[in-house]
Amino acid sequence: MSGTPDFDAHLRTIAEFTDDELIPSEPEMVAAGQVPDRIVGRMAELGLFGISIPPGYGGFGWTMEQQVLLTLEFTRASCVYRSRFSTVIGLCSQAILDHGTEEQRREMLPDMAAGRQVTSFALSEPEAGSDATNVQTTARRTGDGWVLDGSKRYITNAHWADTLLVFARTDDAEVSAFLVDRTAPGVSTRIPDLMNGHAEGPVGEIDLDSVVVAEDRLLGGVPGTGLAAAMRGINHARLHVAATCVGQATRMLEETTRHVQNRHQFGAPLSELGVVQAQLGRCYSEMEAGRALTLDAARSFDAGTIPRHRISAAKLFCSEMVGRVADQCVQLLGGEGIVGPHPVPRMWRDVRTLRIYEGASAIHERNLGRAMTRSVASEGVLPDSYRVR
Numbered sequence: 001m002s003g004t005p006d007f008d009a010h011l012r013t014i015a016e017f018t019d020d021e022l023i024p025s026e027p028e029m030v031a032a033g034q035v036p037d038r039i040v041g042r043m044a045e046l047g048l049f050g051i052s053i054p055p056g057y058g059g060f061g062w063t064m065e066q067q068v069l070l071t072l073e074f075t076r077a078s079c080v081y082r083s084r085f086s087t088v089i090g091l092c093s094q095a096i097l098d099h100g101t102e103e104q105r106r107e108m109l110p111d112m113a114a115g116r117q118v119t120s121f122a123l124s125e126p127e128a129g130s131d132a133t134n135v136q137t138t139a140r141r142t143g144d145g146w147v148l149d150g151s152k153r154y155i156t157n158a159h160w161a162d163t164l165l166v167f168a169r170t171d172d173a174e175v176s177a178f179l180v181d182r183t184a185p186g187v188s189t190r191i192p193d194l195m196n197g198h199a200e201g202p203v204g205e206i207d208l209d210s211v212v213v214a215e216d217r218l219l220g221g222v223p224g225t226g227l228a229a230a231m232r233g234i235n236h237a238r239l240h241v242a243a244t245c246v247g248q249a250t251r252m253l254e255e256t257t258r259h260v261q262n263r264h265q266f267g268a269p270l271s272e273l274g275v276v277q278a279q280l281g282r283c284y285s286e287m288e289a290g291r292a293l294t295l296d297a298a299r300s301f302d303a304g305t306i307p308r309h310r311i312s313a314a315k316l317f318c319s320e321m322v323g324r325v326a327d328q329c330v331q332l333l334g335g336e337g338i339v340g341p342h343p344v345p346r347m348w349r350d351v352r353t354l355r356i357y358e359g360a361s362a363i364h365e366r367n368l369g370r371a372m373t374r375s376v377a378s379e380g381v382l383p384d385s386y387r388v389r
Contacts (some may be wrong), residue, residue, distance in 0.1 A: 071249070164181075
């Protein structure tokens with residue numbers, strides 16, 4: 001990418017790209033069972049892989065508020081598109097930026113920003129899903145590096161990533177992170193036969209069988225920093241997921257409103273029925289509440305402190321909100337919500353995953369409840385409070 005463009009102009013470009021290319025290409029994507037290569041190329045050409053990476057490393061370095069505004073636009077199209085670069089802009093790039101060595105940043109980030117280097121965040125395991133501290137993959141130190149053994153599952157982009165950011169328990173029992181070439185001897189990946197949603201961008205499983213990695217592949221060059229690096233990426237990604245939920249709700253409500261305007265029953269458009277208007281109005285108010293919460297958390301992020309509890313609340317609320325909106329939209333579509341190629345039922349299946357990605361709703365509820373009791377007990381106020389103290 002050559003230089004950082006004017007943000008407002010870039011935002012308009014992405015909005016036009018969404019309307020003119022992403023949305024019209026959804027039937028092609030569904031028929032092919034994957035995101036078309038030309039669309040991935042266009043996303044890279046327009047800089048979507050580099051929105052969170054600083055200009056010094058080849059990206060645009062947009063603020064979090066700007067990243068959210070962009071996400072609200074491009075996720076009006078299928079959220080499967082976003083999955084192709086989501087692990088680059090959030091989980092992996094932020095972990096490398098804050099916890100990698102300068103050599104690792106210089107090596108990885110420019111190619112990531114340009115879309116030449118797809119990375120995958122390999123944290124979840126059969127026994128380490130919501131409990132990320134229970135990582136069982138091991139990294140055993142050798143004379144000139146490390147040997148990794150273990151398995152990962154439900155990993156976005158695992159099957160076509162160039163580099164895997166693998167979290168493993170090192171000799172001191174602490175969790176560390178490693179940059180692993182996906183084609184290295186001993187690494188194997190596979191995708192599931194069936195996905196309930198996100199079928200065109202399936203998650204994958206990874207097996208690591210005596211995988212040898214050099215010493216300079218340890219993120220940051222220091223063992224034991226893996227969980228801190230993971231949380232840096234996860235907090236960034238959670239805010240992007242919250243924005244994705246709002247973008248998906250926007251599209252589904254627009255599609256459904258058009259349907260009820262054009263569908264006539266009982267001698268009038270469905271949109272004139274009070275019960276339909278009430279359903280749409282409730283959905284709209286919830287969507288706008290999610291938008292405001294997400295943008296507020298983004299502005300707090302940009303102010304210099306990561307508001308992790310507000311981010312958690314945004315991810316929880318928005319992912320639950322989009323599920324309710326999707327269900328109401330399918331109901332209002334009637335038979336078209338069940339039979340045929342209408343985009344809303346496909347999006348209904350896709351957004352169901354967002355209540356699980358980046359922390360299941362029950363985990364966010366528990367963590368927020370714990371944070372509240374601790375904060376009130378010690379500080380007298382709620383966590384990330386706006387109260388003047």
